[in-house]
Amino acid sequence: MARKKIxxxxxENITARQVTFSKRRKGIFKxxxxxxxxxxxxxxLIVFSATGRLFQFASSSMESVIERHILRSEVHDKLDEPSTELQLMSRDYSTLNKLLEEKTQExxxxxxxxxxxxxxxxxxxLEDLLKTCLSRVTKAKNESLLTEISTLRKKGGQLREENRxxxxxxILQPEQGQLYDASL
Known part of the structure; x- marks a missing residue:
């Protein structure tokens, strides 16, 4: 018996509709x-018949799949509508961008x-600001030089002590082959 395309x-026939529903339901569940x-x-998979009867299939747990669907829908809905947090972030971005432009120009x-x-x-x-900045740079440079001079003085003292x-x-251990000279 060959199948024909329907x-x-x-x-329209209620009995034929029920038989078709039953066969196709089994097919879709399979x-x-x-x-x-x-x-x-x-x-x-959730199916309600015309009479209101429930048929369901779940590969794992129906509840977990439905919860996952609901969470996914909520996240998707939140992404579709601009949130107040997103608006605040946008406002902060604009403020920071403006501040960046001002500081770049400065x-x-x-x-x-x-x-x-x-x-x-x-x-x-601007001239006063530059004078203040120059004063700070000069002060930092002088402090750095003083620190370096102090370090070099310590090192010089250590080298003199090592030399002595x-x-x-x-003097105490003259080299072999040399005469000891007491006048040194």
Missing amino acids: EIKKI KAQELSTLCDAEIA LRRLNGEELQELNLKELEK RLKQVQ
Whole structure:
């Protein structure tokens, strides 16, 4: 007996509809089980008949699959609507971006660039700022030099002491083949 292609539309005969439902339900449940086994997929299938009867299939636990679906839907919904946290982050980003631009322009001016836009008061402010910065740099340089001088003085003292000690050892233990000179 050959199968013939049927037209997909609602079956009017109630008995034929029930028989078709039963056969196709079994087929779809079998396909779901095969898909789960072959592809290691987590599947939950819920079917309500026209009379309201429930038929279900789950490859693992129906509850876990449904919970996973609900969580996934909630996350997807949150991504679709802009959250207040995202809006706050966007506002913070704008503020930080503006601050970055201001600081970049300030740095350029400290480097002597883009000065033509400044008026006399702003130039005087910049000059005072540069004097303060130069003073700090000079102070740090002087402190570094003093530290280095102190370190070198200590090292010089240690070398003098080592040199004195070596001279004493040489006097006490003259080399073989040399006469001891007491005048040294």
